[in-house]
Amino acid sequence: MEFSRNFMITFPVLLLCFSLAYGQVSSPKAATSATLTLTPAPAPGPAYVNLAYLLSVAGPYQTFLNYLESTELIDTFQNQANDSDQGITIFVPKDDAFKALKKPSLSNLSDDQLKSVILFHALPKYYALADFNALSSKGPASTLAGGQFTLGFTDDSGTVRLDSGWSKTKVTSAVHSTDPVAIYQVDKVLLPEAVFGTDIPPTPAPAPATDISPSADSPSAAESKENGSSAKSDNSSSSANRIMNSDIRIWLVLAVLGGWMAMLF
Ligand SMILES: *[C@@H]1O[C@H](CO)[C@@H](O)[C@H](O)[C@H]1NC(C)=O
Ligand SMILES: *[C@@H]1O[C@H](CO)[C@@H](O)[C@H](O)[C@H]1NC(C)=O
Ligand SMILES: CC(=O)N[C@H]1CO[C@H](CO)[C@@H](O)[C@@H]1O
Numbered sequence: 001m002e003f004s005r006n007f008m009i010t011f012p013v014l015l016l017c018f019s020l021a022y023g024q025v026s027s028p029k030a031a032t033s034a035t036l037t038l039t040p041a042p043a044p045g046p047a048y049v050n051l052a053y054l055l056s057v058a059g060p061y062q063t064f065l066n067y068l069e070s071t072e073l074i075d076t077f078q079n080q081a082n083d084s085d086q087g088i089t090i091f092v093p094k095d096d097a098f099k100a101l102k103k104p105s106l107s108n109l110s111d112d113q114l115k116s117v118i119l120f121h122a123l124p125k126y127y128a129l130a131d132f133n134a135l136s137s138k139g140p141a142s143t144l145a146g147g148q149f150t151l152g153f154t155d156d157s158g159t160v161r162l163d164s165g166w167s168k169t170k171v172t173s174a175v176h177s178t179d180p181v182a183i184y185q186v187d188k189v190l191l192p193e194a195v196f197g198t199d200i201p202p203t204p205a206p207a208p209a210t211d212i213s214p215s216a217d218s219p220s221a222a223e224s225k226e227n228g229s230s231a232k233s234d235n236s237s238s239s240a241n242r243i244m245n246s247d248i249r250i251w252l253v254l255a256v257l258g259g260w261m262a263m264l265f
């Protein structure tokens, strides 16, 4: 009786002790996975597509939508979307893509340059994903920003890749694709050469080289940048710290437990 009562008290405490120690070591990493949304096509007829509404509900596109609204280009886009003869194809970068934009940032652009950059994210015509194969063979395509603002496309066995000179990226999901409105998500903000090729402020030479050379497969590019000792040096010390912390924790709990059991017996 005495034993089982003590056991019933000490067993949960031991469990707690171990779960604390191990929980510390093997804390789960927050796996943030991008959710790709594909809104189903509305059934009846050529319905009016409200771009501002669609972008606000379809994904993490708030930054792009904010730029559309602050530049008042939302009307230009919506007008093009309303044109059922031509339609519109929009490449919308995720909010993350704007956050990742460091070297050529949008903050230094004049109003006109900013408008050009935003207009650069749309083609004045509806293209289904299947149309890009044919489009890619016709050379660079003009965007809503006009003449010299062209985007190159390649259809890489079903993956549509975009090349603006400054940024190479690809279509990662179809947000909406019903004639006359197509909205495709892209991984990067599209930076036109016509703006950034001539107006890069302080350090023109190194910036474009590092941005252009690693192609669309950005993970490997990011890794190769982190080969230096700074990225690795904290691995040993931080994990050692964690192990030391959990050791101290175990010993503390065991000490308390020991005192407690001494009192019980
Ligand atoms: C687009 O069409 C809708 C519905 O017909 C209309 O309410 C809206 O004002 C139009 N917007 C533009 C910018 O043409
Ligand atoms: C660009 O903007 C940043 C701050 O946003 C500023 O520090 C920098 O001087 C600007 N560069 C030029 C060339 O205007
Ligand atoms: C391939 C590569 O990026 N190598 C770099 C690794 O980091 C050192 C500095 O720690 C650079 O000198 C190398 O160029």
Ligand SMILES: CC(=O)N[C@H]1CO[C@H](CO)[C@@H](O)[C@@H]1O
Residues within 6 Å of the ligand: 229, 232, 233, 234, 235, 236
């Ligand atoms: C820079 C550095 O200290 N890196 C260490 C990271 O952890 C591995 C494995 O413990 C060590 O071999 C490295 O030296």
